[in-house]
Amino acid sequence: MKRVFLIVLDSVGIGEMPDAKAYGDEGSNTIKAASTSKYFSMPNMKKLGFFNIDGMDCGEGIDNPTGAVARMHEASKGKDTTIGHWEISGIVSEEPLPTFPEGFPEELLNEFEKRTGHKVICNKPYSGTDVIRDYGKEHVETGALIVYTSADSVFQIAAHEDIVPIDELYRYCEIAREICTGKYGVGRVIARPFEGAYPDYKRTSRRHDYSLMPPQITMLDQLKEEGYDVLAVGKINDIFAGKGVTKMTRTKDNADGIEQTIALMDEEFNGLCFINLVDFDMVYGHRNDVDGYAKALTYFDEKLPNILEKLGDEDILMITADHGCDPATPSTDHSREYTPLVMYGNKIKAGVNLGTKDTFSDISATILDYFNVPVKTKGTTFLQQVLENEQ
Structure with a gap:
């Protein structure tokens, strides 16, 4: 029995990529920003070699790390969650997903209003917390749905749970997913339920993402086809629209x-457990909360020994990210950054530094190689460079 635990620290970028200026992200460095907080502490990741990664501009590397590391370069055109996770799983996106900085076109919203029976308010790029503050009262009084976007490729629908029951909100999102195709094919339609009384509205944990179906086969598809288990934790199932997943586990927070x-x-399975920890991005990065981001990283680091001690002899742990979201820049959006890769397990050579991968x-090519599945996706395996012993 072999298991790989692939944890995505959502938005934990480690410094601007060479083309960051083209994305408006020159100078972004998420991990460096978080490291300026007095609440930042990652001694366990340090032991694994996290601060030994090429180009790391904070912390101090150590002489004898217990893990293997690499710096990951995003080949896709974009900096959002969907494209980042798709690339981790073997799809390189040549074109970015569509964004709507001026709001969604009238023909799209007219169709949405017709099919849901609700008027739409807002229709602008907006912060998720600000939008319910500014439009929540009108929504509660009129029943109109708050539709908004961001710099990312998203169609977001916010509604108070007392006004629009959660199942109804999900149904409206399914309608939006059906009509957001072609030139309107946003990466994700997102349900954003909230609760409370004006002016103290609070978003609830019943967010739900409706992603585009991956346009090509992924690592998940290949593993499932070969009879391996593919466990999805957090929003992984949503990101891949359930494709290639054999078991889904929803989560409330990090x-x-x-x-x-x-x-x-503690369960017996043979295959991949793919985990997304979203709070770094959703709760702290997008809200420019440096201290909150640092506390979240510190909490993960404190829990890391509990994860390491449960690894079996044939298990491999991989920790990476999907993009950046620097909480110290004026922008509240994702940032075009390199991402980290840290690997650990009895099978992994200690101290290996793979430099920068293209x-x-x-990552997906290496995981498929570990399970002896022919690689049909993008990417090149580096398995033999990090294995302690040949299979």
């Missing part, structure tokens, strides 16, 4: 995601 992962480590897809 802490719950970590605990669910630890619980799954694409996130090398």
